[in-house]
Amino acid sequence: MNKQKSFDKAIETGRLYLVPTPIGNLQDMTFRAIDTLKEAAVIASEDTRNTQKLLNHFQVTTPQISFHEHNYKERIPKLVERLLAGESVAQVSDAGMPSISDPGHELVVACLVAEIPVVALPGATAGVTALIASGMSAEKFTFYGFLNRKKNLQLKELATLQHKRETLIFYESPYRLKATFANMVAVFGEERQGSLCRELTKLHEEYIRGTLGEILSYLLENEIKGECCILVAGFAGELVAETENDWSDWSILEHIEEEMSQNRLNSKEAIKQVAKLRGLKKQEVYKVYHQET
CATH class of the missing domain: 3.40.1010.10 (Tetrapyrrole methylase, N-terminal domain)
Structure with a gap:
């Protein structure tokens, strides 16, 4: 101590x-x-x-x-x-x-x-400055910073954040905005609310607010310069874990494959999630998966 x-x-x-x-x-x-x-x-x-x-x-x-x-x-x-x-x-x-x-x-x-x-x-600090003017909830938020530059790794990172209830804050280079928003649309959906903030506190400060799909469409037609901050609204839907065991009729293997497909998780992440949802030990789920695949 x-x-x-x-x-x-x-x-x-x-x-x-x-x-x-x-x-x-x-x-x-x-x-x-x-x-x-x-x-x-x-x-x-x-x-x-x-x-x-x-x-x-x-x-x-x-x-x-x-x-x-x-x-x-x-x-x-x-x-x-x-x-x-x-x-x-x-x-x-x-x-x-x-x-x-x-x-x-x-x-x-x-x-x-x-x-x-x-x-x-x-x-x-740019993240909190952007958050309080974004129009999104500032009561709870996750500051993530920079995402991985590689597409596959970035998609995996975003997948782990897909069901976060709090507002998400990212930093990004203006040169990678289009690719990043395209990945966000793919994972979060085009209707999720977002905000792109650039040049905070400077003469050309700008906020672009709307759905992720709308912001992506704007970026495809306009060039953005300067330091950028991205905010994404938290997940407001219903999680599988919050329903009455929608997966109860699935085998453990089917459940793992569904987590990998729907939530874009790798096998290790899916095994951990299935074990949590079913109240099983991770080692038990791991054995089932590797014996049947």
Whole structure:
């Protein structure tokens, strides 16, 4: 167990500050974030050139060190060493909150192991910003981030989310939007409500709301540029598991094959689902499937 009192004066180490940066509009930078960057001994930045523009705008002269997905393993020991020596480090990504589809998590874990306080500052994050203006339920949601780029793997990922009741949030490149929405239509159906948000907080901010089918049709006729966020409404239908055993007359093998066909699951996922629905041990269902196929 780890108990952290972030601002205990008895702490002798430095602190790791996770500092959010604007996702577009520089006016979204908070006073506290600016002060933290100024007071830190060093800023660990995903892209030092990009962050330098932000620092120049707010007259921050703190030195930077690059910290990204390609060098974090070699950077972490050096940063932890500085923190243990009493220096504070501010970590930033190119936009939004560190660790949310951006570098940061591994450094946080290393600091917790070394019993170094980790302090997160609140600030902008694209997914939640898009959610509250999407028109879809914001009470419960799942942030998924980026889907797999390969079609078959993306379809499998979407299939695992098909019956989620909460709003789904994804990030996507504008170059892959058409393919991704086509896959979403294939899995979720063209009538499921969705929202495509681009260039959030910037001059050309735009929301495209409608069914997934309508949005796909729009994309096939129009080119989209800029940073994009996709929201998909939660499943509102009736699950097989919520009916009175519609599968009761099926054999276990038939049930597995139906799960694979209707819900686009692989055999391992289908076996797990059938075992759950029937109240059986997964090993029992596994044996039946592999003995009969």
